[in-house]
Amino acid sequence: MNGFGKQTERKRSAIIEVAGRKLAELSYNRATMKEIAADAKVSQVTIYNYFGSKDELLIEAVRGMMDEQLEQYRRRLSEEADYSKLVGGIMLEEARFVKRIIACVRQSADSGFVHARLREYQDVQLAPFLIELVKKGVREGRIAEDLTEAELLFYFGMYQREMIRMLDGSDREERTGAAGAVSEERFIDFFFHGLLSPRFRV
Template sequence: MNGFERRKQNKIDQIYSAAFQLFSKHGFQKVSVNEIAQNAKVSPATIYNYFGTKEQLYADMLMNWMDKQLEQYERILDSGSSFPEKTKDIMLLESKNLHTLTDELQNAPFSELSGLLQRIESEYEQKIRHFFTKFVALGKQEGYIQGDLTEEMMMMYFTMYKNELGRHWEASDRERVTLSMEQWVDMFFFGLVGQKQK
């Protein structure tokens, strides 16, 4: 990446950061391109040159945020932690992200953004499926996931847990939820019976 490209990328990152903060706090409708430009320390013309419209900026910003979360999941999966520890960290992070994403999207004008959001959802689904394939393969390799379970079944099971954890996270004391993660993970892997004695 040459100097010009690096400066351009830095400006885009500043715009994403400012946009995310403002959209999260005030909602899509109440934030103007001028406010984003002011917070990002760029001109409004720069934003229009890079993104064309506020709607496109919103969609690109959201995709950028999701990509960064996926990078965190990849780092966790590639870490030296045990597979249950990785699962716990990924599940907890995904629950937090689900909460952030739900709040973020509540204020979005779906009629104006529906096409862009569908594209984002489709692209992200492909990326998360690739990650999940890697996750399941590692779990099977380390003996935590049954070898004959299909990827679809595992994805459904993981999503079930993640959604319930997200609901629990939103409705109660987050510190208590974090402390009970060991039990969540034990239940995830071993169910009500508990770990089988060898």
Template sequence: MNGYERRKQKKIEQIYSVSFQLFSKHGFQKVSVNEIAQNAKVSPATIYNYFGTKEQLYVGMLMNWMDKQLEQYENILDSELSFPEKTKEIMLLEARNLKILSDEFPKFPSSELNRLVQTVESYNEQKVMQFFMKFVALGKQEGFIHKDQTDEMTILYFTMYKNELGRYWAASNEESVYRNMDQWMELFFYGLVSRNQEQEQGEINNSPTRE
């Protein structure tokens, strides 16, 4: 990347950062390109040259934000944490991000909403699904996910669980979610059967048959 490309990329990142702050605070309709340009310290013409329209800027900004969240997921998965701790951190981040997205979508023009939803769905299929396939493979490798369980069902289970966590987050407060997170993880990995009871049941099933 030459000097011009680096400067351009820096401007784009600055525009994305300012746009996210303004759109999140005031909503799509109440933020103008001129206001974004002023806060990003670029000209309005620069924004139009880079993105075309305010709607296209918004979509690009959202994809950029999602890329950064996915990078955090990857860093967690590649960390030295145990698999349950990785799952906990990823699930908390995903629940928080779902809340952000649910707050953002209503701010987008209804006439453009279908296109935005399609873009996000395509992103999920292309990038997020690849990450969760990696997540499932690691869980199976470390013995936390049954090897006979299909990837499709495992991802469905994770998705249902983090969606419910997201709804709980929206209905409660952040402190309550964190306080109860260990119980959420216990239920996620062991269901309503306690870990000790599951181990005891396994010992019974594996013990020699008495005559």
């Protein structure tokens, strides 16, 4: 990478870092592009040239968070020997991470557009890891061998959609008291074991 390329990458990184910080502080929706540019020590024109819009900048910042989170999952996959602890830990972390993402998306100007873009990115990035995670379970006899990749992705997708709905408070008034009382841990337990009694679980 030449000097110009390095300078461009430094500016992009600085802008994304500022955006990520404001998202974490829940102040991104109130921040102007002028303020973001000043904090990143770049011009507003530079931000528009690199990202096009404030929502596109948000998407890039959240993608970076997703990449970091996925790297943590990969490290756990290589380090954790107990499969139940591995999967349970990853799913609990994912539930907490989804809360962060929901909070970020709510700070966008067009949450539907941003959510769709992030979902596409996550599907592409997360799918290979999920397949790898399941294959480990198959090798250890914890997961059925005859499941296809399409079936597994359908199952994980179903789980994730319902988890997002459960964690997103926007429809809270529509849910019954019983549904709203399901904890993250219980939800993950339902996902893996259904209604089976512990004595019948593998």
